[in-house]
Amino acid sequence: MVFELVQSAADWIVYTLLGLSPDSPAGSSLNFFIYDTVKIFILLLVIVYVVTFLRSFFSPEKTRAWLAERKGSTFIGHILAALLGIITPFCSCSAVPLFIGFVEAGIPLGVTFTYLIAAPMVNEVALVMLYGLFGWQIAAIYIVSGEVIAIVAGLIIGRFKLERFVEDYVYQVKVRDTRISMHNPTYSERLQESWLDTVEIIKKIWLYVVIGIGIGALMHGWIPANALAAYAGKDNPFAVIVAVIIGIPLYSNAAGVMPLVSELTRAGVAMGTALAFMMAVTALSIPEMILLRKVLKPRLLAVFISVVGVGIICTGYLFNWLMG
Numbered sequence: 001m002v003f004e005l006v007q008s009a010a011d012w013i014v015y016t017l018l019g020l021s022p023d024s025p026a027g028s029s030l031n032f033f034i035y036d037t038v039k040i041f042i043l044l045l046v047i048v049y050v051v052t053f054l055r056s057f058f059s060p061e062k063t064r065a066w067l068a069e070r071k072g073s074t075f076i077g078h079i080l081a082a083l084l085g086i087i088t089p090f091c092s093c094s095a096v097p098l099f100i101g102f103v104e105a106g107i108p109l110g111v112t113f114t115y116l117i118a119a120p121m122v123n124e125v126a127l128v129m130l131y132g133l134f135g136w137q138i139a140a141i142y143i144v145s146g147e148v149i150a151i152v153a154g155l156i157i158g159r160f161k162l163e164r165f166v167e168d169y170v171y172q173v174k175v176r177d178t179r180i181s182m183h184n185p186t187y188s189e190r191l192q193e194s195w196l197d198t199v200e201i202i203k204k205i206w207l208y209v210v211i212g213i214g215i216g217a218l219m220h221g222w223i224p225a226n227a228l229a230a231y232a233g234k235d236n237p238f239a240v241i242v243a244v245i246i247g248i249p250l251y252s253n254a255a256g257v258m259p260l261v262s263e264l265t266r267a268g269v270a271m272g273t274a275l276a277f278m279m280a281v282t283a284l285s286i287p288e289m290i291l292l293r294k295v296l297k298p299r300l301l302a303v304f305i306s307v308v309g310v311g312i313i314c315t316g317y318l319f320n321w322l323m324g
Contacts, residue, residue, distance in 0.1 A: 002042065003039055003042075006035055006038045006039055006042075007035050009034075009038075010031050010034040010035040010038070011031065013034060014027055014030050014031040014034065015027065015031070018030070025222045028220060029217040029218060029220055029222065030217070032216070032217045032220040033213055033214060033217035036213045036216065036217070036259055037209075037210065037213050040129075040209060040213065040258075040259060041202075041206075041209070043128070043129060043132065044202060044209070045198065045202070047124075047128050047129070048198045048201055048202065049194055049195065049198045052194040052197045052198050052201070053190060053191060053194040054087065056185070056190045056193065056194060075155075077107070077108065077111040077114075078110065078111055078114045078150075078151045078154050078155060078158075079151060081111045081112075081114040081115040081118065081150075081154065082114050082115070082118040082122075082147045082150045082151050082154075083118075083147070084115060084118075085114070085115050085116075085117070085118025085119035085121075085122060085150060086118065086119075086122050086123075086124055086127075086143070086147075087124065098115075098116065099112060099116065099170070099292070099295050100170055100295060102115070103166065103170050103171065104170075104171075108158055109157060109158055109162065109163050109166070110154040110155055110156075110157045110158020110159070111154060111158065112154075113153060113154045113157045113158075113304065114150045114151055114153065114154030114155075115150075115154075116292075117149065117150040117153055117154065117283060117308055118146065118147060118150035118151075120282045120283050120288070121146045121149065121150065121279055121282055121283040122142075122143055122146035122147060122150070123282065126142070126258055126278070126282075127139055127142065127143055129258050130142055130258070133258070133262050134265075134271075138271065141319060141322065142275060145315040145318070145319065146279065146315075148311075148315075149279075149308065149311035149312065149315060152307075152311060153304075153307045153308050153311055156307050157300075157303060157304065157307065160303070162299075162300050162303065165296065165297040165299050165300035165303075166295060166296060166297065166300065167294070167295050167296065167297060170295050208257075209259065212257055212258070212259040212260045213259040215259075215260055215263070216259045216260050216262065216263030217263075220263055220266070220267075239269075239270065239273045240272060240273050240276045240313050240316035240317050240320070241313055243269075243273045243274070243276050243277040243280070243316065244276050244277065244279075244280040244284075244309060244312055244313055244316070245280075246277065246280075247276070247277040247278070247279075247280030247281040247284070248280050248281075248284045248285065248286065248309075249285075249286055250281045250285065257277075257278050257281050257282070258278070261274045261275065261277070261278050264277070270319075270320045270323065271319055271320065271323050272315070272316040272317060272318065272319025272320035272321075272322075272323065273316055273320065275315070275316065275319055276312050276313060276315060276316030276319075279312045279315070279316075280309070280312055283308055283312070284305060284308055284309060284312070289301065289305065292304070
């Protein structure tokens with residue numbers, strides 16, 4: 001109902017107030033931009049607020065302590081780390097302190113990487129938006145594939161015993177123990193803090209979202225449907241690899257790149273290819289690699305990029321195959 005009203009408002013602004021034709025590229029693009037911008041920001045406001053409230057119960061320190069208490073079973077540790085990666089706070093700027101904290105707590109290196117891969121790759125906001133845009137099947141395959149990549153990559157990295165390729169100073173840092181919270185906030189305080197955090201998060205990502213919608217709007221109006229299929233459709237055997245290579249230099253979060261994923265699929269790009277692009281942007285962005293270089297020696301960083309990159313490529317091809 002709400003989105004129908006938004007669509008009606010967009011139609012009135014573009015086709016009545018501005019007098020643009022629905023069949024013109026400009027009219028189609030502007031209508032798409034207005035509708036999708038309002039719709040996605042409504043979704044973001046609701047989803048981020050709910051997720052931020054839930055996240056108030058899972059601080060990075062509690063996550064680190066919880067995993068440290070269960071570090072005896074490595075395989076179970078990978079599964080728990082992957083699941084926690086979905087619901088706990090993560091951004092590129094927190095990669096280094098989280099990594100140091102996990103190592104200092106004695107969590108195995110492979111389990112640490114499982115968490116660091118799952119947290120940005122399997123994004124709960126993206127999960128809900130995928131469900132809204134494409135249905136539960138796509139959302140389910142996305143979350144399962146992302147979790148599998150994180151677990152397998154962590155197992156591989158842990159198997160090769162690459163601790164010697166972590167920068168030496170990491171093992172000398174002592175992280176302040178904050179496992180026992182000095183303040184247990186009330187529900188009212190959590191709701192208030194969640195609103196403030198939501199506003200702060202949206203301030204950080206709104207530009208990426210608008211840029212993504214803007215690119216999608218241009219494609220919507222000026223690029224005919226299926227025009228990109230020749231280059232990135234299921235008939236191109238290298239489409240997924242190209243999408244991953246293009247996505248790595250970019251920097252955004254899943255919410256910011258989701259409008260572009262939606263429009264890529266509309267324009268004829270295979271779903272697996274579009275999601276591989278999104279995963280590369282969120283899990284292998286150059287800014288995050290630069291930050292991780294502060295704690296990883298080049299060889300381990302190269303292993304990390306290679307293992308995750310191959311996992312994303314395989315997921316893209318699997319997705320394309322499942323979608324027919």
